[in-house]
Amino acid sequence: MPKKERVAYILNRLQELYPEQPIPLDHKDxxxxxxxxxxxxxxxxxxxxxxxxxxxxxxxxxxxxxxxxxxxxxxxxxxxxxxxxxxxxxxxxxxxxxxxxxxxxxxxxxxxxxxxxxxxxxxxxxxxxAFGVPAFPVDTHIHRLAQRWGLTNGKNVTQTEKDLKRLFPRDSWNALHLQIIYYGREYCSARGCDGTVCEICRHCYPNRRAAKKTKKA
CATH class of the missing domain: 1.10.340.30 (Hypothetical protein; domain 2)
Incomplete structure (x- = not known):
């Protein structure tokens, strides 16, 4: 599947799964x-x-x-x-x-x-x-999923952030950051999926048989 199609599928599927994105950390301001x-x-x-x-x-x-x-x-x-x-x-x-x-x-x-x-x-x-300014925070978990989904070859979170910002519309960044976190926890965790198990991994790479090795963040 071409990268452009993967990007569109991931964006649409995550929006279907997580139309609301509550912030995981409790806070008031x-x-x-x-x-x-x-x-x-x-x-x-x-x-x-x-x-x-x-x-x-x-x-x-x-x-x-x-x-x-x-x-x-x-x-x-x-x-x-x-x-x-x-x-x-x-x-x-x-x-x-x-x-x-x-x-x-x-x-x-x-x-x-x-x-x-x-x-x-x-x-x-x-x-x-807090302020609604478009940003794309990337941690090791998002870095791992971005590699599994063929969105980056970055060896660190800095490069992965640049690649994700380039691929996805700016107005999707804030929601998408949280959606990827939610999906990773529920379906594509470090131990729960190796790049061949979860829905998005299988859809993006239906012919992948071996585990996807992640470059360290």
Missing amino acids: PYTLLVAVLLSAQCTDERVNQVTPALFALADNPFDMARQSVDDIRAIIRPCGLSPQKSKAIQRLSEILVERYNGVVPQDMDALEELPGVGHKTASVVMSQ
């Missing part, structure tokens, strides 16, 4: 989303959602969080992993938001990426899900 996404690094969304109620009961805005000690933050977020780094980042980025932005999360990719603990993927999630 851009700041709480930013913190939740930061916590989700190398941690499941489910675990983050278990931890954030206690964290946001302690402080749910930059002004209050900036006044908390790193140790108090770390004690709450420990189950998410990487708590020494994450607790320092949350406390310091809260201070910066207060000092530079009057406590408001900036609607600017470069400004977000300058915050402690906020990389390109985290900034992209906040821009797309």
